[in-house]
Amino acid sequence: MTQAPALEITDLRKTYSNGTEALKGVSLTVQPGDFFALLGPNGAGKSTLIGILSSLVNASGGTAKIFGVSIHEQRSQAMHLIGLVPQEINFNQFEKPFDICVNAAGFYGIPRAEAMRRAEKYLKELRLWDKAQHPARSLSGGMKRRLMIARAMMNEPKLLILDEPTAGVDIEIRRSMWQFVTGINKAGTTVILTTHYLEEAEQLCRNIAIIDHGSIVENTGMKQLLSKLDVETFVLDTSELPAALSDVDGIELRRVDDHTLEAEMARGHDLNSLFAMLSDKGIMVTSMRNKANRLEELFVRLVENGSKQENAA
Amino acid sequence: MSHTFTHNLVALKTIVRREIMRIVRIWSQTLIPPAITASLYFIIFGTVIGSHLHNVHGYPYMTYLVPGLVMMQIITNSYGNITSSFFGAKFQRFVEEMLVSPTPSWVILSGYIIGAMVRGLTLGVIVLLISTAFTSLHVEHPLITLTTAMLTSMVFALAGFVNAVFAKKFDDIAIVPSFVLTPLTYLGGVFYSIDQLGEPWHTISLANPILYMVNAFRYGMLGVSDIHIGVAYAVMAFFAVTLGGFGLFLLHRGIGMRS
Numbered sequence: 001m002t003q004a005p006a007l008e009i010t011d012l013r014k015t016y017s018n019g020t021e022a023l024k025g026v027s028l029t030v031q032p033g034d035f036f037a038l039l040g041p042n043g044a045g046k047s048t049l050i051g052i053l054s055s056l057v058n059a060s061g062g063t064a065k066i067f068g069v070s071i072h073e074q075r076s077q078a079m080h081l082i083g084l085v086p087q088e089i090n091f092n093q094f095e096k097p098f099d100i101c102v103n104a105a106g107f108y109g110i111p112r113a114e115a116m117r118r119a120e121k122y123l124k125e126l127r128l129w130d131k132a133q134h135p136a137r138s139l140s141g142g143m144k145r146r147l148m149i150a151r152a153m154m155n156e157p158k159l160l161i162l163d164e165p166t167a168g169v170d171i172e173i174r175r176s177m178w179q180f181v182t183g184i185n186k187a188g189t190t191v192i193l194t195t196h197y198l199e200e201a202e203q204l205c206r207n208i209a210i211i212d213h214g215s216i217v218e219n220t221g222m223k224q225l226l227s228k229l230d231v232e233t234f235v236l237d238t239s240e241l242p243a244a245l246s247d248v249d250g251i252e253l254r255r256v257d258d259h260t261l262e263a264e265m266a267r268g269h270d271l272n273s274l275f276a277m278l279s280d281k282g283i284m285v286t287s288m289r290n291k292a293n294r295l296e297e298l299f300v301r302l303v304e305n306g307s308k309q310e311n312a313a
Numbered sequence: 314m315s316h317t318f319t320h321n322l323v324a325l326k327t328i329v330r331r332e333i334m335r336i337v338r339i340w341s342q343t344l345i346p347p348a349i350t351a352s353l354y355f356i357i358f359g360t361v362i363g364s365h366l367h368n369v370h371g372y373p374y375m376t377y378l379v380p381g382l383v384m385m386q387i388i389t390n391s392y393g394n395i396t397s398s399f400f401g402a403k404f405q406r407f408v409e410e411m412l413v414s415p416t417p418s419w420v421i422l423s424g425y426i427i428g429a430m431v432r433g434l435t436l437g438v439i440v441l442l443i444s445t446a447f448t449s450l451h452v453e454h455p456l457i458t459l460t461t462a463m464l465t466s467m468v469f470a471l472a473g474f475v476n477a478v479f480a481k482k483f484d485d486i487a488i489v490p491s492f493v494l495t496p497l498t499y500l501g502g503v504f505y506s507i508d509q510l511g512e513p514w515h516t517i518s519l520a521n522p523i524l525y526m527v528n529a530f531r532y533g534m535l536g537v538s539d540i541h542i543g544v545a546y547a548v549m550a551f552f553a554v555t556l557g558g559f560g561l562f563l564l565h566r567g568i569g570m571r572s
């Protein structure tokens with residue numbers, strides 16, 4: 001028996017009452033067990049899409065199924081399958097993290113004794129146990145994010161959706177959050193993450209969709225996506241560089257500092273001319289590596305292409 | 314079916330418990346001020362002024378006043394509890410915790426209504442207890458007293474809920490109590506019998522729904538009323554059903570909550 005997709009959305013549309021067309025017919029499939037990134041700039045429609053899935057936003061058209069369960073026809077059943085970590089803080093700041101988690105479980109019909117057991121488990125796993133009995137408003141920004149993850153885990157969802165969970169969270173806390181989310185993904189929970197933080201998607205996710213202006217501009221495996229990249233940037237560590245360097249044919253040069261040079265070129269471009277120019281000037285290259293912002297380049301390219309097409313249309 | 318039933322029951326208990334915890338947590342705002350207000354009314358109207366007044370429907374003014382003041386607190390507190398609690402949940406956005414869950418709208422609404430009724434009826438009991446310091450306690454028809462108190466509390470909890478759904482800022486939940494609820498309550502037979510009014514005020518008063526509730530409650534406690542008790546129940550039932558249906562509709566459609 002083949003399992004239904006964790007998420008299957010077809011031609012999803014949303015026009016807000018003020019006329020903003022936030023989703024222009026989005027179709028997307030996420031397989032069970034996947035770690036999926038929905039990447040896009042601010043205003044692309046990510047939160048709108050998540051809002052429809054979690055029933056906070058009414059779709060203007062289209063369908064969505066969670067593990068084969070329609071969010072419109074069998075809402076209650078579908079909601080049992082989802083855990084949501086929203087973009088904006090949305091818990092009662094006057095309550096304690098422990099009560100927030102226990103109450104959240106109650107909304108899923110989980111008996112109180114079990115809810116208390118789970119609250120302890122997830123608050124501990126997210127390193128919030130020592131804050132469990134403090135008013136939530138006294139938590140730091142990173143703690144508040146983690147509290148929303150713990151709360152989303154209370155119904156032990158099959159699909160966990162995180163809407164830009166690391167916005168404004170420092171790197172240390174970000175790492176521990178990812179450790180937790182990667183862990184539950186390994187244990188079988190499907191994870192969908194929206195972000196405009198590009199490295200995050202690249203490091204964590206297996207599959208990715210890129211959304212811009214309410215349309216999916218790319219939907220593929222992370223590896224395939226990266227291999228499509230037709231431009232690469234190398235970082236060269238060098239001996240002392242002159243103040244100015246002119247570009248070599250087909251290679252764009254950027255002087256980062258006295259000893260670092262970036263060279264951007266089409267994939268497979270001949271590097272000899274670059275090295276010839278450098279040795280002419282008596283510059284020695286001591287090491288060279290690929291720059292790790294490939295996704296960012298790709299993203300800019302895709303979005304640029306998308307808007308060119310849109311303008312042409 | 315029974316699975317769904319137990320789920321809904323857990324969700325309902327969760328909301329009611331949270332509402333009660335809220336009332337207890339901020340008891341100095343929820344329980345004390347209404348008790349002080351009621352005590353002042355007893356002292357001023359009952360003792361100081363009332364001692365110069367004639368009996369009303371055969372009762373000393375102080376005794377006649379008790380059901381009115383109990384109802385006044387039930388009305389204001391049922392309404393006030395749900396407006397501040399539900400608007401607060403919208404304002405801080407934690408209403409979304411419930412909206413994204415499988416909990417059906419009627420369970421959410423019931424939870425908030427029960428919470429508001431707990432506050433309203435608790436205040437009713439507190440005022441009754443305070444009144445025993447001034448006059449002896451009369452309850453002629455316990456069942457009528459209880460059902461009227463509960464229905465009234467429910468009606469005003471529902472009305473407060475509708476107010477909270479439409480409210481966009483804190484001012485919006487203060488306007489109705491100041492400009493509608495308080496005048497209607499004061500003119501709704503809390504302090505006097507409308508038999509004491511001349512025309513057209515007697516007839517105009519009959520348009521005030523609060524009059525029916527206060528009189529039904531007074532009938533329950535003292536056995537006297539300006540209004541036929543059956544009419545009073547019909548009025549309360551009408552408002553309970555209409556506002557209940559409207560509240561459910563608003564919540565179901567997510568008016569002011571879903572976009």
Ligand SMILES: Nc1ncnc2c1ncn2[C@@H]1O[C@H](COP(=O)(O)OP(=O)(O)O)[C@@H](O)[C@H]1O
Nearest residue numbers: 016018020022041042043044045046047048572
């Ligand atoms: N409640 C709303 N009413 C009107 N427009 C909205 C609303 N929410 C979002 N939008 C608009 O819809 C578009 C998509 O927004 P959003 O889904 O929040 O994007 P993202 O999460 O990708 O940043 C934006 O143009 C935004 O201004």
Ligand SMILES: [Mg+2]
Nearest residue numbers: 046047087164
């Ligand atoms: Mg967003």
